[in-house]
């Protein structure tokens with residue numbers, strides 16, 4: 001498929017997130033003036049997924065493959081460079097739905113995999129000495145609706161009865177919730193271990209490591225087409241860029257998230273671009289605001305919620321604002337334009353801390369920056385990881401449904417096991433439900449729209 005105005009390719013002039021306000025030297029990096037004519041592996045996309053796959057392919061590898069990373073815009077300029085920085089495993093929130101649909105064991109596997117990311121990322125940051133403001137903390141899920149709070153309490157009890165003990169999850173009822181979490185009108189809350197991070201810095205660091213191990217990174221190089229060469233035994237695939245020629249490669253990895261269906265049309269409707277909005281709130285220097293030691297999600301309903309991380313510099317990054325725009329699909333569903341804000345939600349974050357947090361009323365906190373980004377929502381809410389069905393040596397790692405921070409890094413490790421050790425998907429440690437498959441591509445389910453229309457979305461951030 002070639003570029004036209006109906007396919008989801010990254011747009012120019014994206015809004016500038018707080019994370020990307022001072023771009024790194026690698027932002028516009030090109031390792032060589034022209035593209036190499038061939039390589040072992042092309043990775044399309046230099047976000048969290050692309051950089052993580054490169055990391056795992058080369059970590060401790062005495063016989064490293066030659067790798068070229070092709071990125072349409074700047075390095076880490078997609079969802080990863082514009083997200084909420086919240087590394088929060090979904091321990092019970094989606095478990096009820098997933099368990100009803102796929103069985104308890106598969107649902108527990110999902111939660112355990114997400115939880116494992118907390119320590120994997122902590123270990124990575126320590127091992128590679130990455131300056132990315134990583135903090136291991138606790139997250140509060142705060143329920144502003146009594147019905148939802150009761151439901152969560154019952155869900156957690158049911159899971160415990162079924163043997164899923166969730167030792168790290170604490171539920172606080174309405175009588176104590178405001179005191180414990182500091183959020184006005186809280187009708188209940190849970191807390192559990194989570195993390196916060198500067199995602200752009202993490203990924204730029206991983207890309208820097210990749211370059212030091214011989215990777216050729218080419219930014220501002222959109223891929224327009226992948227085609228099979230006549231010679232499947234050497235370089236099976238030709239990767240064509242929109243203006244810089246083509247590369248022949250043995251294997252191609254699609255780390256293209258929201259934009260995947262532009263290159264792999266079989267994923268159209270299966271990974272849908274969904275636009276989101278995020279902000280940074282700061283307190284004036286002459287004012288005091290209470291220190292927040294935890295991250296938060298404020299939930300008014302299963303579909304309407306915000307997510308928030310306090311930063312070491314005292315600022316707050318808040319995303320969501322769904323209450324202001326979700327009812328009109330043209331604001332967000334199948335929307336790839338992150339060069340504009342979501343108009344109905346652009347002022348949502350003004351006065352946010354004063355409205356919702358005790359002690360912030362006189363803080364003078366104000367919105368310093370607002371930006372948008374495009375997530376790749378999967379139509380069944382599960383990422384697509386593994387071999388592209390029917391396409392030998394093509395791999396996908398995409399569709400993280402606005403929740404990639406606790407899902408991508410170990411999925412990338414799984415892809416690297418498939419390639420480095422020739423392991424089948426089931427031996428990668430990646431949850432079975434993540435495996436991309438013909439059956440998933442054929443399914444007509446659209447959980448994204450069903451969630452909004454039926455109010456059954458299990459918010460995950």
Ligand SMILES: Cc1cc2nc3c(=O)[nH]c(=O)nc-3n(C[C@H](O)[C@H](O)[C@H](O)COP(=O)(O)OP(=O)(O)OC[C@H]3O[C@@H](n4cnc5c(N)ncnc54)[C@H](O)[C@@H]3O)c2cc1C
Pocket residue numbers: 009010044045046047048049050070071072073075076077078079080081082083084085086087088221222223224255256257258259260262263275276277278307319372373374375397398399400401402403404405406408461
């Ligand atoms: C506003 C917002 C807030 C979010 N908040 C959180 C959060 O707090 N916690 C959380 O867990 N998740 C959050 N997410 C989701 C999270 O950011 C993603 O799940 C994760 O970053 C996905 O990483 P990725 O590498 O798959 O995608 P991306 O970072 O989008 O990377 C894909 C890359 O592929 C490139 N690309 C695409 N097509 C082509 C092509 N044809 N040629 C060349 N390059 C191409 C893109 O330019 C892009 O750089 C948020 C997302 C957004 C947008």
